[in-house]
Amino acid sequence: MDIPEQPSAEMQQTSTSPPENAQEAGTTNNNPSAWNPSSSHWEERQLTPWCLSTLTERFTAAKLSLLEGSAELMFFNVSVKGEASLSLRKNRKMLFFDLSAEADWTATARDKDGRFLADSRGHMTLKEFSSDDDDCRITFSGDGKVPPQHRIDNAAKKEGPLQVTELLKQFVQEMRSKA
Numbered sequence: 001m002d003i004p005e006q007p008s009a010e011m012q013q014t015s016t017s018p019p020e021n022a023q024e025a026g027t028t029n030n031n032p033s034a035w036n037p038s039s040s041h042w043e044e045r046q047l048t049p050w051c052l053s054t055l056t057e058r059f060t061a062a063k064l065s066l067l068e069g070s071a072e073l074m075f076f077n078v079s080v081k082g083e084a085s086l087s088l089r090k091n092r093k094m095l096f097f098d099l100s101a102e103a104d105w106t107a108t109a110r111d112k113d114g115r116f117l118a119d120s121r122g123h124m125t126l127k128e129f130s131s132d133d134d135d136c137r138i139t140f141s142g143d144g145k146v147p148p149q150h151r152i153d154n155a156a157k158k159e160g161p162l163q164v165t166e167l168l169k170q171f172v173q174e175m176r177s178k179a
Helices: 048-061 147-178
Strands: 043-046 063-066 071-089 092-110 116-130 137-142
Touching: 048 071, 048 092, 048 147, 063 092, 063 147, 071 147, 092 147, 116 147, 137 147
Parallel strands: none
Antiparallel strands: 043 071, 063 071, 071 092, 092 116, 116 137
């Protein structure tokens, strides 16, 4: 029985790994794949690390305006989980993601002269944010103990999900343009 020799290093390289230099691989503007020029194979790019860090940054940088601009809500302790990928098949890009997030929030209300009125804190939860469904679940809860804080909490519950939805739409647009 003959035992085959070990393949050379050149033979071990598979066609499923992208070449190091995309221009050498013959990519064009019409074909987004560096290693799959005929686009006949399924190609998948992992977007999870980018999505998790970028969405965390978006929430951390966000400042939501509540109560017709008299209160400002900011997120902290942001935690984003899930996965995302971009698949390419026959020159067709397909974006897949399934993400969730949680964050604490703080909001401060001021009068029109900028004087402090009240502040409150709470928690935001984002569930079922995916490429399969346009409707995700966004909930805000507040821990206000007195009426001025209840006013901020109620505004966060009512106005917060709409503004987070806009933040998520911008995020998806950026994700699509990155792809």
